[in-house]
Amino acid sequence: MTNNILIVGATRGLGASLRSIYAAKQSTKVFATTRSNPPSDSEQNVSWVPNVDVSHPDVGQTLVKQLPSPLKLSTVIITAGYFGFETFDNPDWEKQVKMYTTSAIGPVFVVQNLVKADLLDKGSKVILVSSESGSITLRHETEGGGNYGHHASKSALNMVGKLLSLDLKDKGIAVGLVHPGFMRTEMTKSVGFDRYWDAGGAVTPDEAGRSLASFIETFDISKTGQFWAPRGPGDIGTAEPVLGSNLPTPLQLPW
Incomplete structure (x- = not known):
């Protein structure tokens, strides 16, 4: 039986x-x-679905129309994101709109359209890639303020995931929020966070991907609506000051 992701x-x-x-x-x-x-080159058993932009109002319909029928998806992972750097002195309206739309609005329409098209069934998993930066509890004075749109849009995504989990629980569809890790990507480099890579224990996307894939294997309806860090507290600078020492891996994160 084919496992469709x-x-x-x-x-x-x-x-x-x-x-x-x-x-x-x-x-x-x-x-x-x-x-x-x-892209012109890709893995053999990958089917590309083009022109899907989570910041567009028709993202759900555009996606569903291009998927084959009949099809049942065992796992949906929404990783799309955008990080526009801001400070208190230089907030940016357009960046904030794009961050909220991409992180917290688009996923609702993706998941809703997949469910209405009967592409998800009992036992399916929906994983929304969030960030520890969206945890209000973990925000600590040592890291200061700023980056309003990024951090708050991840908090909004966490609420979206919680609400989706309530709507989909009776259908047996599990919804999880994850902080995949502090990663060495163009996104974090573009906002100047590459200067924290070494001190912050940043990992490559491949390392984060392997940890996340392993976590998804064990994720089920018993954890639906929860917020997790598959790699544990290692790259979360405020984890120990806020939550204490000897924290487990994976680590369930507070809202």
Whole structure:
């Protein structure tokens, strides 16, 4: 029996790593979205779904129309994201709108359309890639303020995931929020966070992808609506000051 995986945002960073990890598994078919045209070279058992942009109002319909029928997805992973750097002195309206739309609005329409098209069934998993930066509890004075749109849009995504988990629990569809880790990506480099890579224990997308894929294997309806760090507290600078020492891995994160 084929295991069908949908990865929304599969061209770079964590999404690209997850695409390769799942494509290498036997009896697994990966449906991978891209905002434009598919890359010219890709893994053998990957089907590209082009022109899917989670910041567009019709993202759900555009996605569903391009998926084959009949199809049942065992796992949906929404990795698409955008980080626009801000400070208190320089907040940015357009960046914030794009961050909220991409992180917290688009996923609702993706998941709702997949469910209404009967592409998800009892036992299916929906994984929303969030960030520890969206935890209000973990925000600590040592890290200061700023980055309003990024951090708050991840908090909004956490609420979206919680609400989706309530709506989908009776259908047997599990919804999880994850902090995949502090990663060495173009996204974190573009906002100047590469200067924290070494001190913050940043990992490659491949390392984060392997940890996340292993966590997804064990994730089920008993954890639906919860917020987890598959790699544990190692790259979360405020974990010990806020939550204490000897924290487990994986680590369930507070809202």
